[in-house]
Amino acid sequence: MKPEELTAMAEKVRKQDAHFSHHIHVCTESGCVSSQSDVLLKNITDEVQQRGLKGKVCVKGVGCMGLCCNGPLLKADDTMYQFVKPEDAGAIVDSLTSTPVVELVCDTKQPFFARQKLIVRENAGHIDPESIADCVAHGAYRALLKVLTSMTPQQVIAEVSESGLRGRGGAGFPTGLKWSTVSKAGGKTKYVICNGDEGDPGAFMDRSVMEGDPHRVLEGMAIGAYAVGAGQGIIYVRAEYPLAVKRLTRAINQARREGLLGHGLFGSNFDFNVEIRLGAGAFVCGEETALIASVEGKRGMPRPRPPYPANSGLHGCPTLINNVETFANIPAIMERGGKWFATIGTEKSKGTKIFALTGKIKNTGLIEVPMGIPLREIIYDIAGGIPDGKAFKAVQTGGPSGGCIPAEHLDITVDYESLTKLGSIMGSGGMIVMDETSNMVDVARFFMEFCMTESCGKCVPCRVGTYEMHELLDRICKRQATMADLNLLKELCDMVKQTSLCGLGQSAPNPVLSTLRYFENEYLKLIQSSPASHAGDGDHHVALEVLS
Amino acid sequence: MNTPVDIATESITLRIDDKDVSCRKGETVLQVARENGIDIPTLCYMEGLTVWGGCRLCMVEIAGSPKLQAACATVCTEGMIISTQSPRLENYRRMIVELLFAERNHVCSVCVSNGHCELQTMAVKLGIDHVRFAYRFPHLEVDNSHDRMRMDHNRCILCTRCVRVCAEIEGAHTKDIKGRGVLAAIIHDLDQNWGESSTCTSCGKCVNICPTGALTHRGTAVGEMTKKTTFLPYLTLMREAQP
Numbered sequence: 001m002k003p004e005e006l007t008a009m010a011e012k013v014r015k016q017d018a019h020f021s022h023h024i025h026v027c028t029e030s031g032c033v034s035s036q037s038d039v040l041l042k043n044i045t046d047e048v049q050q051r052g053l054k055g056k057v058c059v060k061g062v063g064c065m066g067l068c069c070n071g072p073l074l075k076a077d078d079t080m081y082q083f084v085k086p087e088d089a090g091a092i093v094d095s096l097t098s099t100p101v102v103e104l105v106c107d108t109k110q111p112f113f114a115r116q117k118l119i120v121r122e123n124a125g126h127i128d129p130e131s132i133a134d135c136v137a138h139g140a141y142r143a144l145l146k147v148l149t150s151m152t153p154q155q156v157i158a159e160v161s162e163s164g165l166r167g168r169g170g171a172g173f174p175t176g177l178k179w180s181t182v183s184k185a186g187g188k189t190k191y192v193i194c195n196g197d198e199g200d201p202g203a204f205m206d207r208s209v210m211e212g213d214p215h216r217v218l219e220g221m222a223i224g225a226y227a228v229g230a231g232q233g234i235i236y237v238r239a240e241y242p243l244a245v246k247r248l249t250r251a252i253n254q255a256r257r258e259g260l261l262g263h264g265l266f267g268s269n270f271d272f273n274v275e276i277r278l279g280a281g282a283f284v285c286g287e288e289t290a291l292i293a294s295v296e297g298k299r300g301m302p303r304p305r306p307p308y309p310a311n312s313g314l315h316g317c318p319t320l321i322n323n324v325e326t327f328a329n330i331p332a333i334m335e336r337g338g339k340w341f342a343t344i345g346t347e348k349s350k351g352t353k354i355f356a357l358t359g360k361i362k363n364t365g366l367i368e369v370p371m372g373i374p375l376r377e378i379i380y381d382i383a384g385g386i387p388d389g390k391a392f393k394a395v396q397t398g399g400p401s402g403g404c405i406p407a408e409h410l411d412i413t414v415d416y417e418s419l420t421k422l423g424s425i426m427g428s429g430g431m432i433v434m435d436e437t438s439n440m441v442d443v444a445r446f447f448m449e450f451c452m453t454e455s456c457g458k459c460v461p462c463r464v465g466t467y468e469m470h471e472l473l474d475r476i477c478k479r480q481a482t483m484a485d486l487n488l489l490k491e492l493c494d495m496v497k498q499t500s501l502c503g504l505g506q507s508a509p510n511p512v513l514s515t516l517r518y519f520e521n522e523y524l525k526l527i528q529s530s531p532a533s534h535a536g537d538g539d540h541h542v543a544l545e546v547l548s
Numbered sequence: 549m550n551t552p553v554d555i556a557t558e559s560i561t562l563r564i565d566d567k568d569v570s571c572r573k574g575e576t577v578l579q580v581a582r583e584n585g586i587d588i589p590t591l592c593y594m595e596g597l598t599v600w601g602g603c604r605l606c607m608v609e610i611a612g613s614p615k616l617q618a619a620c621a622t623v624c625t626e627g628m629i630i631s632t633q634s635p636r637l638e639n640y641r642r643m644i645v646e647l648l649f650a651e652r653n654h655v656c657s658v659c660v661s662n663g664h665c666e667l668q669t670m671a672v673k674l675g676i677d678h679v680r681f682a683y684r685f686p687h688l689e690v691d692n693s694h695d696r697m698r699m700d701h702n703r704c705i706l707c708t709r710c711v712r713v714c715a716e717i718e719g720a721h722t723k724d725i726k727g728r729g730v731l732a733a734i735i736h737d738l739d740q741n742w743g744e745s746s747t748c749t750s751c752g753k754c755v756n757i758c759p760t761g762a763l764t765h766r767g768t769a770v771g772e773m774t775k776k777t778t779f780l781p782y783l784t785l786m787r788e789a790q791p
Contacts, residue, residue, distance in 0.1 A: 282728070299725060304601040304621035457706060457725065457732030459602045464647035467730045468681045488680055495643045498616050499604045 001259035003145055003266050006136060009258075013137035020058040022096045024048075025075040025125060028061030029211045030204075030243050031365075036086050037061075037072035043089035044074075051093060060134070063124035063212020067112060068365035075125065082106035111381040112363050117344065117370045119352045120328045124212040129247050132215060132254035140215040141260055143331035144222050148268045151334075156227040157183060160330070162338030164350035169195055169286070169323030170401065170427045171503075172349070172416040178320065181310040182228040185318035190230035192221050193314065193321045195291060196237040196244070199283040200399025201450060203430030205354040206324035208366055210237065210244035213328065214251035218261065218274060220327030223334055225272050228320050233274040236291055238281050248276055283400075283454035287502045288313075288321045290456065301456045302502035323428070325354060345371030349415035353426070357383050359433035360390065369414070376410040379433060390435040394518070398427025400447045400454075401507035403514025404440065423514040425507070440519040441526060445473040447511035455504065462505030465496035469512065476523060479530035486527060490516070562628040571624050578606055578619035581632060588632050589641060589670060591648075591759055592707035593620045597716055600708055605641050605670070608632045616640075642674045650681040651730060652688065653702040654760070660769050661761030667705060668760075684730065691736075693743030696766055697755050701733055704762035710734065710754035722748040734762075
């Protein structure tokens with residue numbers, strides 16, 4: 001594709017759009033589809049057709065609008081509707097020319113929407129992810145055009161470094177630094193891998209980005225490839241995300257057809273192709289070296305680092321691996337500049353972060369907020385607080401590698417450093433809120449069970465250590481444990497953390513350590529109420545009975 | 549004319565357990581330690597095979613690094629200060645071996661490898677006299693289908709030496725791993741009986757390299773130790789028949 005063709009394509013769609021006097025956007029992501037938004041979309045299209053409004057009303061399926069708990073969500077012109085059933089289609093179409101359907105209206109002025117800052121998700125809810133023309137009309141591939149026609153790879157890396165963007169996959173490694181390492185690595189063949197193996201329980205940010213704006217991910221990857229000198233990209237998505245796979249496949253095919261992937265993009269001598277690899281759903285394959293092994297067709301197991309993938313990755317070549325959300329931030333940074341991006345967030349954590357809110361809160365769904373936002377604001381304003389008049393107890397961040405943050409720390413700001421200080425991590429962005437009825441030992445046991453079943457079995461501390469930790473936690477939960485068991489658990493946590501091979505094992509004890517840090521009394525209560533902890537007395541009684 | 553060898557880039561000096569040692573570029577901490585008579589315990593490491601880094605017994609402390617490093621997978625760099633022994637490391641090593649004992653059914657007294665088992669020796673060396681963790685007591689099979697060799701999953705510690713020697717040295721790649729976590733296990737071909745494997749060359753390298761009694765030659769088990777006393781009547785008969 002030539003540069004002017006991109007503008008022409010965007011203009012054409014904008015001109016078509018100008019003919020429409022009304023727009024109806026229906027969410028077509030997994031959450032809303034599970035409550036029949038696909039049928040709703042079809043019904044609305046039929047209703048519009050029946051009324052002879054086809055040329056006047058634009059009906060399209062769009063990406064996630066955020067408030068997943070109230071889905072299916074639908075936007076008719078400026079009015080948002082919630083809990084829309086397929087049979088409401090007629091009323092919605094009628095409302096375009098009369099008054100809104102009051103009982104279904106969703107207030108877009110509520111803090112859930114008003115407090116968000118959208119960068120990665122700026123187009124979700126506006127574009128049809130299955131139409132490249134619609135995406136281009138909303139600015140897709142404009143950043144790639146700018147990069148390829150006016151910037152050198154060094155300038156791109158400098159821009160990313162200046163933005164202060166850090167990896168959104170969990171560890172928060174500076175993205176600019178990673179890019180420059182890969183770009184400096186020798187070798188003709190280099191690869192770019194997009195890590196879409198999102199596997200934390202309760203996290204669905206990456207899925208939403210891939211389903212709602214797949215071209216943004218492709219564009220980010222293409223810019224990354226140009227910066228580091230790679231020609232081949234691979235998106236590693238778990239097969240449990242069929243809709244994301246479908247949309248990405250479609251996006252790749254469309255981009256290839258339009259010449260936005262392939263040879264000599266925008267008349268430059270830069271070639272870039274992308275292919276999709278499906279993961280079979282192993283959590284450990286989110287670890288970069290295990291992911292690479294899986295892409296190579298081997299068993300998904302991590303290997304000791306160094307060498308890091310930046311020097312020796314896929315097929316031994318330098319490989320840039322970034323998370324979906326990291327790549328999705330890139331087009332915005334390229335278009336508006338690293339300086340602009342760096343004005344958002346805190347000193348060390350820049351930009352915005354998408355969180356998946358789940359658990360005991362009123363508003364569950366996806367939010368994108370600036371880094372450094374107080375946790376209290378997320379829980380009480382955006383998420384609407386705890387339902388049924390219950391009290392907040394803790395919020396679990398970072399999935400099975402993260403930890404719990406109790407009520408006394410609600411006033412912290414959400415950024416990489418302050419979460420780490422509290423014994424949790426930013427992780428990929430899952431937030432599970434728990435109220436006073438939650439049993440924290442049970443929470444720790446749940447996450448340990450997850451790590452136990454997801455351990456790849458390569459290193460002993462993780463393979464057997466997670467099993468034994470789960471066993472001990474199970475005994476505590478069942479009131480069969482003694483203080484000796486608790487001490488053994490603590491010792492085991494330390495050993496597994498220090499000696500495991502990869503991040504899965506090294507962080508597997510975190511949920512236990514953080515619940516022990518803030519809720520040790522719950523462990524003690526369970527142990528004190530266990531008959532086993534008074535075993536000495538018990539044996540004595542038995543002995544006496546036998547004697548008598 | 550002789551070109552002077554740049555010693556600074558070709559050789560490296562470092563300190564292991566207060567002993568100044570030197571090595572060639574690219575050597576690992578474990579190799580250098582062993583060359584210099586410093587013992588670092590290992591179970592999955594085998595000279596001549598690729599590094600696995602799974603047993604985690606060779607974890608060492610490196611000055612300036614907050615994380616422990618596996619000696620087998622850490623390449624020496626100039627000026628490294630390494631300690632291979634400390635109360636903390638010993639405690640971790642003991643716990644790892646205890647975990648291995650708890651994982652499967654390691655009953656030394658009835659094991660064919662009793663007395664020449666690396667796991668047993670390691671336990672003795674680390675002074676393990678009891679296991680603090682709950683035994684799993686898994687129900688595991690003994691693959692007795694091969695006509696010359698035997699795989700007892702009860703004794704396997706998943707060090708994968710057999711997998712690596714089969715793939716890297718023999719070139720057969722008959723063995724691999726299935727499953728995750730504690731359910732992981734060594735398999736033959738597509739998880740079929742060893743005796744039915746079409747790729748196994750019966751070379752026996754895996755048996756010789758196995759650190760425990762998991763892989764053995766047939767005929768070495770206690771139950772197979774039968775005596776043949778039938779020769780006696782014949783011999784007596786023959787003597788009596790002689791004039």
